[in-house]
Amino acid sequence: MSDNDMELFFLSLLLLLALFLSLSLRFSLRYFVCKYKRTGGAYLPPGSLGWPVVGESLEFLSTGRNGTPEKFFEDRMKKYSPEVFKTSLLGEPAAVFCGAGGNKFLFSNENKLVTSWWPRSVEKIFPTSLQTSTKEEAVKMRKLLPSFLKPEALQKYVGIMDIVARRHLDASWDGKEQVTVFPLVKRYTFSLACRLFMSIEDPDHVAKFADPFHVLAAGVMSLPINLPGTPFNRAIKAAQLIRKELLAIIRKRKTDLAEKTVSSTQDILSHMLTTTDESGKFMNELDIADKILGLLIGGHDTASAAITFIMKYLAELPEIYNEVLKEQTEIAKSKASGELLTWEDIQKMKYSWNVACEVMRLAPPLQGTFREALTDFTFAGFSIPKGWKLYWTSNSTHRNPKYFPEPLKFDPSRFEGNGPAPYTFVPFGGGPRMCPGKEYARLEILVFIYHLVRRFKWENALPDEKIIVDPMPQPAKGLPVRLQPHKP
Numbered sequence: 362m363s364d365n366d367m368e369l370f371f372l373s374l375l376l377l378l379a380l381f382l383s384l385s386l387r388f389s390l391r392y393f394v395c396k397y398k399r400t401g402g403a404y405l406p407p408g409s410l411g412w413p414v415v416g417e418s419l420e421f422l423s424t425g426r427n428g429t430p431e432k433f434f435e436d437r438m439k440k441y442s443p444e445v446f447k448t449s450l451l452g453e454p455a456a457v458f459c460g461a462g463g464n465k466f467l468f469s470n471e472n473k474l475v476t477s478w479w480p481r482s483v484e485k486i487f488p489t490s491l492q493t494s495t496k497e498e499a500v501k502m503r504k505l506l507p508s509f510l511k512p513e514a515l516q517k518y519v520g521i522m523d524i525v526a527r528r529h530l531d532a533s534w535d536g537k538e539q540v541t542v543f544p545l546v547k548r549y550t551f552s553l554a555c556r557l558f559m560s561i562e563d564p565d566h567v568a569k570f571a572d573p574f575h576v577l578a579a580g581v582m583s584l585p586i587n588l589p590g591t592p593f594n595r596a597i598k599a600a601q602l603i604r605k606e607l608l609a610i611i612r613k614r615k616t617d618l619a620e621k622t623v624s625s626t627q628d629i630l631s632h633m634l635t636t637t638d639e640s641g642k643f644m645n646e647l648d649i650a651d652k653i654l655g656l657l658i659g660g661h662d663t664a665s666a667a668i669t670f671i672m673k674y675l676a677e678l679p680e681i682y683n684e685v686l687k688e689q690t691e692i693a694k695s696k697a698s699g700e701l702l703t704w705e706d707i708q709k710m711k712y713s714w715n716v717a718c719e720v721m722r723l724a725p726p727l728q729g730t731f732r733e734a735l736t737d738f739t740f741a742g743f744s745i746p747k748g749w750k751l752y753w754t755s756n757s758t759h760r761n762p763k764y765f766p767e768p769l770k771f772d773p774s775r776f777e778g779n780g781p782a783p784y785t786f787v788p789f790g791g792g793p794r795m796c797p798g799k800e801y802a803r804l805e806i807l808v809f810i811y812h813l814v815r816r817f818k819w820e821n822a823l824p825d826e827k828i829i830v831d832p833m834p835q836p837a838k839g840l841p842v843r844l845q846p847h848k849p
Contacts, residue, residue: 382751393445398801398819404744405447406456406745406747407447408453409447409456409845411449416449417433417450418434418452420451420452422831425830427730428827428828429679430834431756431759431760432665434756438757442741442750444459444462444741444826445457445458445741447741450711450752453587453749453750454735454749455749455750456740456749457751457752457754458751458753459754460758460761460763461741461782461783462757463753464784464787466766467792468753468784469784471792474736475734475751476732476733476735478731478732478733481542485597486597487654488649510798512800514626515704515800515804516703518801519702519703519704519706519808520702521556523808524701525534525549525556526549526553526811529549533548534844535661535846537618537844539822540840540841540842541839541841542668542669542672542839544839545833548571548756550661551567552572552656553660553805554660556657557660558565559610560627562630567776573599574599574661575653576595576596576598577600578661579831580593580595580599580778582594593845594689603783604729607650607654607822610647611650614631615634618631619649630649630726633649633653633847636651660802662833663788664726664802664806665804666726666834669836669840670720671806672819672840672842673840674719674723674771675716675719680772681716681771684712685713685810686815689710691709691722692709699715702808707808710811713810714776714803716773717810718773718786718788719772719773719775722775723760723769723771724758724767724834725788726788726831726834727755727790728755728833730753730790731752732750732752733748733750734746734747734750734751735747752848753787753790759785759786759788764785765781774786789802789834812834815847816849817846818844818845821840821841822843824836
């Protein structure tokens with residue numbers, strides 16, 4: 362039985378239990394809804410809270426696994442409201458904000474009316490963060506990151522990314538007639554994150570916790586059902602294994618720092634070990650391990666999905682592939698044999714990045730994230746109670762013909778000039794909570810594409826392969842492709 366089948370099995374059991382409890386909960390649920398029916402004269406958004414306990418989580422998850430995550434939102438936008446509707450997800454009453462107006466409201470009211478929120482699955486997988494709160498930990502993390510993700514630092518990463526990409530393609534792609542893209546790309550992005558965040562280059566060392574890491578990443582946004590065999594249960598166990606390995610790395614680095622054999626500015630790990638908070642305290646080892654874990658997930662999942670779907674679309678659209686190859690070949694001609702890419706080279710890859718953006722519009726790596734209402738407020742004439750969870754989703758704009766004419770057409774020219782209207786293209790979120798690793802992801806994607814298209818043309822081995830979203834979009838079979846090396 363697969364992880365997905367196991368989770369659905371336990372969800373079915375939970376639903377049966379909910380049915381038995383529904384009569385006894387009916388009165389209390391009705392009371393709950395009535396209690397929050399009006400705030401300042403406004404009604405709650407239209408919608409349904411679904412079943413007791415389970416809410417509408419089953420349909421939310423199943424539409425993604427069927428490859429149509431947008432259906433959950435489109436159906437409710439048509440039935441209830443194109444601006445906001447209520448539902449219940451992952452055990453929490455939630456208001457889903459839709460369209461550019463909903464995105465703008467949430468992004469511009471961060472830390473005023475709303476704040477970040479993570480499902481219980483995240484809280485339980487990263488328990489040491491609960492010494493304070495996930496909100497406080499997020500603030501700390503965002504203070505740590507800028508020095509490593511600002512342009513001056515990223516310029517130094519381009520050469521390292523170039524080396525890692527070349528080695529990866531040499532070892533895992535060259536000489537192969539057919540490869541399965543998704544697991545190989547995950548290996549590349551994970552190796553790169555290990556190199557840049559912790560200065561780990563040894564493939565055997567990376568492989569030691571790569572497999573449990575992928576299990577962890579798959580379970581972070583699953584339903585918090587901690588029963589044997591569920592993705593959530595497996596993610597907790599995987600996190601424990603990885604944390605043990607990270608603690609060994611952290612302790613070794615502390616020794617190296619004390620002996621001055623490494624620099625305090627060498628990477629993010631060294632920076633965390635040598636930085637104190639406002640009271641002069643250093644972070645403890647478990648908190649550092651959890652923060653590194655979070656960074657590895659953030660620096661791995663979105664780029665892996667984006668590169669995989671870039672390959673899918675380039676195989677299906679030879680005219681787009683040829684334009685990308687033309688651009689990258691021109692850049693290669695300006696360089697000496699074996700010369701590494703530079704920051705200036707990356708800035709020339711405008712068409713290639715437009716292609717990547719159009720891929721992320723059609724297959725957004727980040728489907729959306731949660732917020733929490735800090736106070737009662739109204740939006741679009743509806744009341745949002747304090748404490749309710751709020752959800753924004755790229756699925757309400759990315760394929761919406763209101764914002765993108767002929768939304769299913771692959772058209773990189775949408776991103777020329779000023780590009781799409783504000784708050785309509787949101788693969789990295791927006792506002793103060795916009796993904797701080799956006800530029801990092803741009804670099805690792807473009808460096809990989811530069812080397813890939815100049816080595817190979819390819820065709821999809823399974824042209825009708827199903828796409829699932831769980832929680833990232835991914836080809837059901839990993840996107841097997843047949844490689845056609847370019848002639849020297």
